[in-house]
Amino acid sequence: MFFTYLRRELRRRRKAALVVASGLALGIALVIVVNSVSAGMKQAQGEVLESLYGLGTDMTVTKAQEEPEEGGAVARPRFKFDASDGGEQSNDMLMVQGFETLSTSTVDTVARQDGVANAVGGLSLTSISVSGDFKPGEMKPAQPAQPGQKGSGGSGEVRGGGADFGVNSFTVFGTDVTEPELGPLTSSTLTKGRTFKTSETDAKVAVLDSAYAKKEDLATGDEVEVKGKKFAVVGIATADKGQPAANVYIPLKQAQTLADAKGKITTVYVKAADSQAISAVKDAIQKNVPDTTVTTSADLAKTVSGSLDTAAGLASTVGKWLSYAVLAAAFLVAGLLTSSAVSRRVREFGTLKALGWKSGRVTRQVVGEALVNGLIGGALGIAAGLAGAYAVTAVSPTLTAELGGGLRVAGPGGGGPAQDAAERTLDIALSAPVSLATIALAAALAIGGGLIAGGFGGWRASRLRPADALRRVE
Amino acid sequence: MYDLRGVTKTYRRGKATVQALADVDLTIEDGGRLVIQGPTGGGKSTLLQMLGGLDRPTSGQVALDGTDLATLPEARLTRVRSENIGFVFQSFNLIPTLTAQENVETALVPLKLRAKDRRERAAEALESVGLGERLGHLPGEMSGGQQQRVAIARALVKRPKVLLADEPTGNLDESMRDEIMELLEGLWKEHGLTFVMVTHDSAIARRAPRLATIRKGRLTVTENAGA
Ligand SMILES: Nc1ncnc2c1ncn2[C@@H]1O[C@H](COP(=O)(O)OP(=O)(O)OP(=O)(O)O)[C@@H](O)[C@H]1O
Ligand SMILES: [Mg+2]
Numbered sequence: 001m002f003f004t005y006l007r008r009e010l011r012r013r014r015k016a017a018l019v020v021a022s023g024l025a026l027g028i029a030l031v032i033v034v035n036s037v038s039a040g041m042k043q044a045q046g047e048v049l050e051s052l053y054g055l056g057t058d059m060t061v062t063k064a065q066e067e068p069e070e071g072g073a074v075a076r077p078r079f080k081f082d083a084s085d086g087g088e089q090s091n092d093m094l095m096v097q098g099f100e101t102l103s104t105s106t107v108d109t110v111a112r113q114d115g116v117a118n119a120v121g122g123l124s125l126t127s128i129s130v131s132g133d134f135k136p137g138e139m140k141p142a143q144p145a146q147p148g149q150k151g152s153g154g155s156g157e158v159r160g161g162g163a164d165f166g167v168n169s170f171t172v173f174g175t176d177v178t179e180p181e182l183g184p185l186t187s188s189t190l191t192k193g194r195t196f197k198t199s200e201t202d203a204k205v206a207v208l209d210s211a212y213a214k215k216e217d218l219a220t221g222d223e224v225e226v227k228g229k230k231f232a233v234v235g236i237a238t239a240d241k242g243q244p245a246a247n248v249y250i251p252l253k254q255a256q257t258l259a260d261a262k263g264k265i266t267t268v269y270v271k272a273a274d275s276q277a278i279s280a281v282k283d284a285i286q287k288n289v290p291d292t293t294v295t296t297s298a299d300l301a302k303t304v305s306g307s308l309d310t311a312a313g314l315a316s317t318v319g320k321w322l323s324y325a326v327l328a329a330a331f332l333v334a335g336l337l338t339s340s341a342v343s344r345r346v347r348e349f350g351t352l353k354a355l356g357w358k359s360g361r362v363t364r365q366v367v368g369e370a371l372v373n374g375l376i377g378g379a380l381g382i383a384a385g386l387a388g389a390y391a392v393t394a395v396s397p398t399l400t401a402e403l404g405g406g407l408r409v410a411g412p413g414g415g416g417p418a419q420d421a422a423e424r425t426l427d428i429a430l431s432a433p434v435s436l437a438t439i440a441l442a443a444a445l446a447i448g449g450g451l452i453a454g455g456f457g458g459w460r461a462s463r464l465r466p467a468d469a470l471r472r473v474e
Numbered sequence: 475m476y477d478l479r480g481v482t483k484t485y486r487r488g489k490a491t492v493q494a495l496a497d498v499d500l501t502i503e504d505g506g507r508l509v510i511q512g513p514t515g516g517g518k519s520t521l522l523q524m525l526g527g528l529d530r531p532t533s534g535q536v537a538l539d540g541t542d543l544a545t546l547p548e549a550r551l552t553r554v555r556s557e558n559i560g561f562v563f564q565s566f567n568l569i570p571t572l573t574a575q576e577n578v579e580t581a582l583v584p585l586k587l588r589a590k591d592r593r594e595r596a597a598e599a600l601e602s603v604g605l606g607e608r609l610g611h612l613p614g615e616m617s618g619g620q621q622q623r624v625a626i627a628r629a630l631v632k633r634p635k636v637l638l639a640d641e642p643t644g645n646l647d648e649s650m651r652d653e654i655m656e657l658l659e660g661l662w663k664e665h666g667l668t669f670v671m672v673t674h675d676s677a678i679a680r681r682a683p684r685l686a687t688i689r690k691g692r693l694t695v696t697e698n699a700g701a
Contacts, residue, residue: 001583001592004576005569012571351567354528355628356556356584358549466528466555469567470519470640 006368016341017373020334024377024449025384027327028442032385034319035441036432037392041312044428047240048308048401057182058278059296061110061119061268061285063100090131094172094227094259097124101264102292109289110268115281117273120182121265123174123255124246127226132165170212172226173246174255174265177201183269184245185237193220193235202253206231210238212247224248227258243426270294306402308428331449334377335456338370342460349461350468359462366461367454374450382442385434392432401426476502476525476636476668481534481544483520483691494520495531496691504635507662507669509682516688518672519640525670526559526638527551538636556584560629560667562639562658566621568613568628574600575609578628585632599631600624603657619650623657630661637662639671651675 010017104121111119175185177196185195191210196203206224213219213236223230231250239245256262272281282294342349349362402425483495494517502508510518523529524536527543536543538558543551560581568577578596587595597609603623613621622642629637639658643651655678662669679685686695 001576001579001589005572005580008571008576347565347567348569351563351569352580353552354526354555354561355581356552356559357580358552358584361583466526467523469528469561469563470523 002365002368005365006372009369010372013341016337017369017376020337020370020373020453021377021380023330023333023337024374024446025380027323027330027449028378028381028445029384029388030323030326031445032382032434032438032442033388033392033432034315034323035438036385036389036434037319037430038312038315039435039438040392040430040432041308041315043433044308044399044401044430045312047428048426057186057269058272058275059270059282059285059294061102061106061270061289061292061294062098062266063102064291064293065100090129092127092129092227094125094127096259096261096264097126097171097266101261101266102268104263104265106289106292107265107268110270110285113281113284113288115273115277115284116270118179118182118271120176120179120269121252122176122183122267122269123252123259123261123264124266125172125174125255125259126169127172127248128167128169130165130167170247172248172250172255174252174259175249176252182271185249188237188239188244191236191238193233195235195237196249196251201251203251204229204231204254205234205251207235207237207249208233209244209247209249210236211244226250229254229258306400306425308399308401311399311430327445327449330377331452334370334373334449334453338366338373338453338457339460342366342457342464346464346468347471349464350466350471353464353466354469362464363458363462366457367451370454370457371447371450374446374448374453377449378443378446381446382439385442389432389434392430396429396431399428399430401428475504475506475539476500477535477537478524479535479537481521481524481531481536483517483524483529484532493691495524495688495693498534498688498691498693500686500693500695502668502670504668505666506684507682508671508684508686509679510670510672510686510688511674511676511679512688517691518688520691521688521693522638522640522670522672525636526561527555528561552584556581557632558635560632560634560637562622562625562629562637562642564641564644566613566618566625566645568621568624570613573610573612574605574616574624574627577613577624578631581628581631595631596627599627602630602661603627617650618646619653622646622650622654626654626657626661630665633665634667636668636670639669641672641674643673643675 107119107121110116173184175183175196177200178198180195180198185207188209195207196205208218208224218224218233220233220236222233224233226248256264272278278296282296285292285294352362353359478498478500481495481498482493485492485494498521510521512518524531531544534544538554541554543554546554569580572580575593575596578599579592582592582595600606600609603626605620605623605627608616608620613624616624642658643654646654658671661667673679683698684695685698686693
């Protein structure tokens with residue numbers, strides 16, 4: 001009888017059921033869309049950070065930045081040319097990015113800290129070559145290349161008076177080939193050839209970023225010249241997202257030798273043993289390894305700005321708030337509608353009690369109806385929510401993430417020396433992945449909504465007396 | 475058998491109190507038939523509610539076969555209603571979304587019969603009121619007289635000891651009234667029920683062997699030896 005009665009009620013009072021269900025559906029759909037868009041935002045932010053650090057890097061350690069003295073005692077690169085008459089001259093420079101280095105031993109010190117699973121060092125370099133000639137009588141030395149440029153290896157013409165010089169620059173990353181699992185190269189996927197062998201610690205081999213290789217028309221089997229030395233191109237790698245960590249990757253030891261930075265690195269890439277304990281590890285390193293700056297993903301995330309950040313902020317505040325407000329309103333409306341439906345059926349339920357139905361049975365009938373309404377609402381809401389999330393993914397609006405702003409991004413590829421406000425811009429297509437957990441949440445909300453509505457109605461029904469069968473209503 | 479002693483029912487409506495029943499004494503024999511009449515608001519329905527265990531008196535006792543319904547715990551009172559008392563209402567009180575047969579079945583739900591038995595007994599009861607052909611009809615698809623027949627089948631399907639009817643013909647036109655009255659009288663005789671009926675129909679009242687009149691909560695009983 002329970003199910004017959006339930007079925008009949010839902011079928012014959014379809015409209016009332018649909019009103020309750022669609023209210024719940026709206027709230028549930030909103031929760032799904034907001035949740036999935038939020039997940040998409042997090043995923044996008046994760047991609048931004050990953051592109052900087054490589055997979056699995058929890059934090060980086062760099063040399064603490066010293067206050068630059070007035071007058072700039074920091075060694076700036078200087079190109080020296082003979083202002084001689086005619087003839088092509090060229091000058092190659094391989095500079096450490098940021099001019100700040102740590103000793104290789106720092107890697108071991110960091111690795112020894114509690115909670116550090118792995119640590120690997122890397123050396124970020126910028127190669128600038130200037131070549132050209134002077135015309136007689138024009139004695140102006142060329143300006144050194146503005147080093148603040150992005151590490152995209154762009155070249156520019158510097159024309160000054162009678163001088164005609166070309167500038168060519170690209171970024172080089174000395175990678176620890178013995179640790180292929182960690183470091184910036186992990187955020188690129190090898191598309192041609194091979195990566196470094198762990199034995200190639202001092203080999204003259206290079207992996208190129210695909211965009212750079214294309215621009216310079218280089219392929220595996222070709223050679224690339226770094227500070228006059230030829231490296232065999234063994235592989236081409238494509239950055240998974242945004243800009244690559246460097247244009248040219250070579251073994252760390254080679255990079256140190258060429259840049260005249262023996263035993264030096266710019267950055268230590270650290271993987272924590274427990275991703276929950278990152279800030280503790282950060283504190284330990286900061287305390288026990290002097291003169292270093294530790295940057296975690298969280299620190300970096302704080303520097304993400306642009307539409308991605310705005311949208312993520314919106315999703316996590318207004319969106320959540322709105323969806324839960326709508327949901328609460330839907331619950332309340334469902335409850336009140338169910339309660340008023342019971343009021344309209346006072347005589348019906350009174351009659352059942354007069355016939356000897358236990359109060360609990362009548363209440364159960366009301367709660368059952370409300371629960372089914374909730375489930376219908378849940379099904380509609382999940383369908384609408386999935387459609388909404390699918391629509392977001394299909395449209396995939398592009399969000400821009402700007403990194404930097406006050407924080408020195410020590411990751412390679414950031415480009416130029418002394419980069420105080422390393423600006424990096426990434427375009428990320430937003431998707432709205434719907435997780436099983438979100439569906440489960442929606443289902444739970446549907447059941448919860450049904451039970452709340454049933455609670456309102458059931459409470460009303462339980463208070464009816466058999467004498468209400470004789471009530472003069474309707 | 476009913477034995478009512480000093481039954482008083484007071485309703486509170488805001489600050490005012492209404493005495494619907496005032497110190498009512500009444501006995502009804504097993505298989506007896508009592509017709510109740512009186513002016514509107516006199517307390518007829520209230521008395522019927524006391525007899526049917528739908529409500530409790532403010533004071534006094536309502537004994538049915540020695541059990542005082544006034545003080546019986548709710549669960550047992552519910553049982554008494556489900557097993558012993560059949561109710562017929564003026565406005566039929568059928569559940570609009572259920573078919574005739576399902577409406578009759580609702581009376582059997584508390585008896586925990588197997589679904590098949592329940593359906594069979596409901597069908598039999600509907601046949602006995604002449605609605606064997608209408609098992610699957612909804613209340614809205616039937617005339618008032620037919621709806622009241624369904625309600626009568628629902629009241630009798632559990633084979634109660636007592637049948638209580640509150641103006642069962644009040645919502646029906648004349649031709650149907652007699653039909654329903656004949657049906658009820660026939661069933662009363664056939665089943666040996668104790669039958670209490672409220673009616674405004676003075677013709678029926680005149681024919682009744684025992685007539686109770688309630689005015690302002692006060693009850694007087696007149697025996698009609700001639701009937
Ligand atoms: N639930 C209630 N709350 C308050 N007062 C009530 C309630 N039920 C009945 N009354 C009052 O008690 C008195 C008796 O009512 P009752 O319904 O028993 O009269 P009745 O004789 O059946 O009248 P009618 O012929 O109109 O059906 C009336 O004054 C009525 O207003
Ligand atoms: Mg009445």
